[in-house]
Amino acid sequence: MNLIEEFNAYRSKMNERIMDSDNLVIKRFFNLDTNTYAEGALEVKTKEMIGLACSMVLRCDDCIKYHLGKSHEAGLGRKEIFEVFSIALVIGGSIVIPHLRRAVEYWEGLEKQGNV
Amino acid sequence: MNLIEEFNAYRSKMNERIMDSDNLVIKRFFNLDTNTYAEGALEVKTKEMIGLACSMVLRCDDCIKYHLGKSHEAGLGRKEIFEVFSIALVIGGSIVIPHLRRAVEYWEGLEKQGNV
Amino acid sequence: MNLIEEFNAYRSKMNERIMDSDNLVIKRFFNLDTNTYAEGALEVKTKEMIGLACSMVLRCDDCIKYHLGKSHEAGLGRKEIFEVFSIALVIGGSIVIPHLRRAVEYWEGLEKQGNV
Amino acid sequence: MNLIEEFNAYRSKMNERIMDSDNLVIKRFFNLDTNTYAEGALEVKTKEMIGLACSMVLRCDDCIKYHLGKSHEAGLGRKEIFEVFSIALVIGGSIVIPHLRRAVEYWEGLEKQGNV
Amino acid sequence: MNLIEEFNAYRSKMNERIMDSDNLVIKRFFNLDTNTYAEGALEVKTKEMIGLACSMVLRCDDCIKYHLGKSHEAGLGRKEIFEVFSIALVIGGSIVIPHLRRAVEYWEGLEKQGNV
């Protein structure tokens, strides 16, 4: 199982278990989170880039992976993704670098895999 | 002097004093920071929205003000700005709310002032 | 206008303006935020102490003020509040201290004012 | 060795090596940290829930595991723990989600294992 | 009252009130915090620069002011302080800039005031 499959499998499995817990606040939060990235005044691409950059400055590897996957699905290309990386790096500083390394590895995994 | 003029005046005054210090690393960082938001694979509008959202999740009021000013100059409208706010709020959680309050106040100041 | 009235007035005024914006994600977030602190398996007092401690380690002065007000309303006393402070201080470290200073000032304002 | 044993074993081993270093400030900090969670005006359960929520909003997986273990020992149940999770999620936002996934996995490990 | 006197006056007043609270954990934390910066294997100057840089990347204005005061007392000069600033800026990124502005203002206040 590669990086991408591993991430998605664990994510799906645990999200299900969280939903099973029947905590209403958590369920509503997850629902709201999904709605946040739906097309509105901004298109999905733009929202995903915003989600990606925020995940990088907050240094959340799993969030980065998730938004990289969605950005790839939305058709964003390498040049655009690296510009998002560059903004996050300048805003968040050198502590973003270790997350950038893992982000580049994950992104290149997505490129190799192609569109599914 | 209103909120916007006050912010810009202090920012300009202190940036000058920082430049006077002749620390090369700081100077190069400031220069790099400016270049980051120049048009590239992404347009200026998109970069400013990314900068704004990152500033909100990192809860930096002055950074928010700066990117709101730039977003306004770039022609972004109320609906788009509030969608950026909503993404930052869901990613960053309720601790973003106090910064959202001040951001809305500043944004409405920019709207009243119109394009300069 | 004292510290407490000032905080509450600005908070109410800006919350209204945020609601006026008609951004659905933001509205639902605010609604969810309110529900989070309603009595459930945990009583309101406990939830407010949790909200207070989280606000301190995340160093959000306005969030601290809000939860101090709610904790006071819920009948929490000085000894309990200072134990919450002590936990937040040890978890969050010395950078919490400036926020602790302002929290103590605000709490003592609430004590003087009595229950309303 | 399961998740719980692995965490505890590494924690114990490294705490010992840290104590061996004979740095007085570090030793006193560790001692203070232990005292913080002792029964006082607040009972142990409440303090552990506060410690857990703070660990989640600060996104520290090992701290979460530690406080989950202590919360379990203190007799807290699933419904209470998930309410703590829900508060932390709303305060800290969607970047808490990956930590929530791992927290749920660890908590369910503790439930399976029962009281020791 | 200038920036420096104002900061010191509020800090002293509130520290006293915190000590009056008789919370043992908080008292011991304050005591430990003081001991941390005493001469040891590292000299006071070095410790103050470390405290200053950490305060900047954590974006705590009051902590920055405190360590700038102590650094000035310890005899650190402008060139050294600006190198500390530059390291904090590169590590912490552009969100450090607003704190850098206020730090430079405070430092120049200390320079004008001379050694006391």
Added chain:
Amino acid sequence: MNLIEEFNAYRSKMNERIMDSDNLVIKRFFNLDTNTYAEGALEVKTKEMIGLACSMVLRCDDCIKYHLGKSHEAGLGRKEIFEVFSIALVIGGSIVIPHLRRAVEYWEGLEKQGNV
């Protein structure tokens, strides 16, 4: 491959791939980052201790490893390193502890390996 070799190998491999991306802002940031730690008004040792402490309070394991390696190369000894650890612990609080554990493990790996 031990902890140290593994860290260095991944770091080198990914830095190369990041450089290959030809994003000018990222390249300039990496270059600036390197220059930041060069001898200036402060010596390399001092800068590395500052970098180490900042990495700890920001809780970035890879950044900690990097600066521990550089600190070791610069000739810093165990007593000095543990004083840096103690400052970071008091500033950043108990959430630094899990990173301290891994830092001590890595540092002891460097000690065993000797100077290369």
